[in-house]
Amino acid sequence: MGDFLMPSLGADMDHGKVVEWLVKPGDYVRRGDLVAVVDTDKTTMDVESFQEGVVADLLVAIGQTVPVGTPLARIAQTPAETGHPAPEPTPSPEASPTPEPAPPTKEAPTNEAPMAPPVRHLAHQLGVDTAGIRGSGKNGAVTRADVEHARAARRGGRTRSSPRARGLAAELGVELAGISGTGPGGAVTESDVRRSAGSRQPAPSTPAEVKAPRQEAATAKPAAAGERVASLRRAVGTLMTRSKRTIPHYYLGTTVDLRASLDWMQSVNARRPVADRLVPSALLLKAAALAARDVPDVNGFYSAGAFRPSAAVHLGVAVALRHGGLVAPAIHDADTLTVDELMKKLRDLVGRARAGRLQRAEMADPTITVTNLGDLGVESVYGVIYPPQVALVGFGRVMEQPWAQDGLLGVRPAVVATLSADHRVSDGLRGGRYLARIDELLQQPEEL
Numbered sequence: 001m002g003d004f005l006m007p008s009l010g011a012d013m014d015h016g017k018v019v020e021w022l023v024k025p026g027d028y029v030r031r032g033d034l035v036a037v038v039d040t041d042k043t044t045m046d047v048e049s050f051q052e053g054v055v056a057d058l059l060v061a062i063g064q065t066v067p068v069g070t071p072l073a074r075i076a077q078t079p080a081e082t083g084h085p086a087p088e089p090t091p092s093p094e095a096s097p098t099p100e101p102a103p104p105t106k107e108a109p110t111n112e113a114p115m116a117p118p119v120r121h122l123a124h125q126l127g128v129d130t131a132g133i134r135g136s137g138k139n140g141a142v143t144r145a146d147v148e149h150a151r152a153a154r155r156g157g158r159t160r161s162s163p164r165a166r167g168l169a170a171e172l173g174v175e176l177a178g179i180s181g182t183g184p185g186g187a188v189t190e191s192d193v194r195r196s197a198g199s200r201q202p203a204p205s206t207p208a209e210v211k212a213p214r215q216e217a218a219t220a221k222p223a224a225a226g227e228r229v230a231s232l233r234r235a236v237g238t239l240m241t242r243s244k245r246t247i248p249h250y251y252l253g254t255t256v257d258l259r260a261s262l263d264w265m266q267s268v269n270a271r272r273p274v275a276d277r278l279v280p281s282a283l284l285l286k287a288a289a290l291a292a293r294d295v296p297d298v299n300g301f302y303s304a305g306a307f308r309p310s311a312a313v314h315l316g317v318a319v320a321l322r323h324g325g326l327v328a329p330a331i332h333d334a335d336t337l338t339v340d341e342l343m344k345k346l347r348d349l350v351g352r353a354r355a356g357r358l359q360r361a362e363m364a365d366p367t368i369t370v371t372n373l374g375d376l377g378v379e380s381v382y383g384v385i386y387p388p389q390v391a392l393v394g395f396g397r398v399m400e401q402p403w404a405q406d407g408l409l410g411v412r413p414a415v416v417a418t419l420s421a422d423h424r425v426s427d428g429l430r431g432g433r434y435l436a437r438i439d440e441l442l443q444q445p446e447e448l
Contacts (some may be wrong), residue, residue, distance in 0.1 A: 004051065004071065005069050006060075006066055006070045006071075007047060007364070014068055015067050017039040017063065018037070018060050018062055018066075019037050019063070021035070021037075023073075026054065028055075029051075029075065033048060043358055043363075045360055046357060046359045047360045049075065051075045054075065056076040057073060059071050060072045115135070123142075133146055232325035233324070233325060249385060250423050252419045253380060255401070256416075256417050256438065256439045257442075258414055260442070261443075276340070278340070278343060279343070280398050281346075282346065283442065284442075286441075287438045287442050289334035291437035292367070298368060300389075300425075302390050302424060315369075315370060316369035321354055329353055330362050330367075331345050331346060332365065368392070370392075375397070379399070390425045391421045391431075391434075393418070396415060399414065399415075417438055419431050
């Protein structure tokens with residue numbers, strides 16, 4: 001029997017709060033299955049299991065805050081260790097008390113059909129009651145397609161929403177079914193609930209003593225949101241203070257000619273529908289990832305007095321949250337993705353970051369971080385390294401600049417690329433090679 005521990009979801013995390021359990025005692029989980037939703041000072045994240053087995057006990061209650069490393073649940077290697085029966089993920093027909101001839105029929109079970117934790121998690125997210133769902137999987141197991149079909153057929157089910165949105169809706173007395181969600185997949189978010197609560201007109205017959213508690217809740221929640229932003233900024237500030245105090249930063253910058261990249265991008269976009277068109281940020285991110293693979297001195301971690309280069313490039317992307325604050329989750333294996341794949345993953349990552357649905361690996365695994373403030377009009381940015389990483393790349397806005405080449409003066413679209421790097425691991429020579437490699441890649445955009 002092993003313990004499922006509160007994981008560290010970043011270098012600045014020392015505690016976390018369980019806001020939702022996605023499994024229950026008796027469930028069978030595999031490595032990588034989502035088991036809990038954890039709230040940190042920065043964001044809310046889905047946490048996966050590192051073990052395979054049967055959930056024996058949940059040791060931490062919803063809403064409880066515990067330090068990193070605290071056992072959250074016990075996972076048994078065999079059902080006998082749990083103290084209660086546990087179904088296998090795909091039970092065999094022989095295990096049934098009344099065996100049926102193969103192939104198994106798809107008669108609707110009287111009780112809840114077997115399903116894997118990820119499928120149960122999907123049903124929870126979509127607000128689908130799994131009781132009575134007719135499973136189309138092996139031995140009658142419920143599949144993702146079954147859950148999605150049930151959601152389409154059951155208009156009276158729960159509206160898909162985040163845990164915070166449901167809690168706030170209960171406090172404000174707002175019906176989730178009547179709210180149009182703006183989160184991933186149409187999920188109702190906390191801001192959707194606030195907007196709906198603010199637009200409602202109180203009925204004339206509502207007594208003043210009934211309205212007062214809801215008004216207090218409506219004013220208390222923004223204060224709570226402000227406290228969360230303040231907590232996030234304290235966490236970021238503490239980490240950045242440690243970074244500046246312990247990491248010997250050096251800084252480099254260069255101006256990159258983007259005429260070739262933008263001309264290529266425009267020719268590609270001309271043949272595509274609007275929804276599939278590329279943006280300059282995708283090209284910059286792909287170039288940063290490929291350059292990190294080619295110059296490994298900037299890609300990896302410094303810990304225990306030694307540098308550990310990373311064979312993979314997990315590109316951390318700085319994302320500004322709607323209510324304030326900043327997170328930098330990772331796009332995994334960014335150097336292996338096409339520009340289109342990278343753009344899709346970026347959109348998905350930003351949406352889930354702002355909806356508070358990031359996963360543990362996305363916050364713990366970045367090997368190098370990129371910050372792009374070009375959309376805010378910033379011309380250049382020199383960032384602070386996020387430990388234990390050893391480098392941070394910055395891009396400003398794309399702007400037209402006078403450009404001299406071959407004795408001729410013209411105007412070119414250009415961007416300032418900067419590098420903040422750890423002098424314990426690299427130096428100006430290697431940092432300069434990294435920025436030069438970004439420049440070279442952007443001059444040949446068709447090879448990105």
